[in-house]
Amino acid sequence: MRNDEISRKVKSDNTILAFGEKLCTKRGHDEKQHNYIRQKLREVGRLLKDMRSCPGNVEKSLENFMYPDAFKFITQSCKNVAGFDGNTNTYATPSLALKIGTTLQKCLKILISKGIETNNQDLQTRADELSKLFEINWTDDVSSNALRTLPEAKQNSQKELLSLANDVKVMSEYLRH
Template sequence: MRNDEISRIVKSDNTILAFGEKLCTKRGHDEEQHNYIRQKLREVGRLLKDMRSCSGNVEKSLENFMYPDAFKFITQSCKNVAGFDGNTNTYATPSLALKIGTTLQKCLKILISKGIETNNRDLQTRAEELSKLFEINWTDDVSSNALRTRHETKQNSQKGLLP
């Protein structure tokens, strides 16, 4: 990773590092996948950077944002990072919004696992509850507009093409 603010955020957050370890265990043996791993870590690092700036607390870790009552805050940060336009309900980068949702689900599984391993019922419970909120609300709040934007962009780019 290049040495910038995002890489410093990634290197200083335990949950993101645990996510990176999981990715390296799964894909690290293949050198072609190193760029993918780097991209995923930077993606969640950018999200954490936005959440920190919106909350005004630049020291909070990703784990500290993983509360069920912070779900709206998390979705808003995802929209900010992916370039959501509230007037047109479209994303500048719709695939990023979709990827962030998947990445956050994986981070929640890491936190659930950590809660079970350390016998931290509070961490386990709040991560499970937030995961349920993701299952119930993420589609309506983020994914549907991202998929629609991606579909419209694809349709518009193909209008002038002939078979």
């Protein structure tokens, strides 16, 4: 990972590092998967950066945000990172919103496991309750708009490719004559 603000946040957060360990254990043996692992860590690092941008949250770890009463805050940070436009209910990067939801669910499982292993009932309970909130509300609050935006974004990128193909055709005809 390149040394920047996001990578420093990733390297300083125990939950993100535990998530990275899980990814490396599962996929690290395949060098082709290293870029995937890096991307997953950076996406959760960008989320943590956004969550820390609010006053009073500057030094908090991802684990410190994992409370059921922080669900709305977490969804808002996800929307911020994925470029959500409240006026049109669309995302600039809809796939990122979907990926962050999946990644956070995995991080919550890591925290539940940590709570069980360390006999920390509070951690286990709050991570489990937040996980249930994700199951119940994430689709309505984040995923539905992201899934709706995906085909629109794909169509727009195809239109750009068609425009480029037409430009190449015109240029080719010009060069022939």
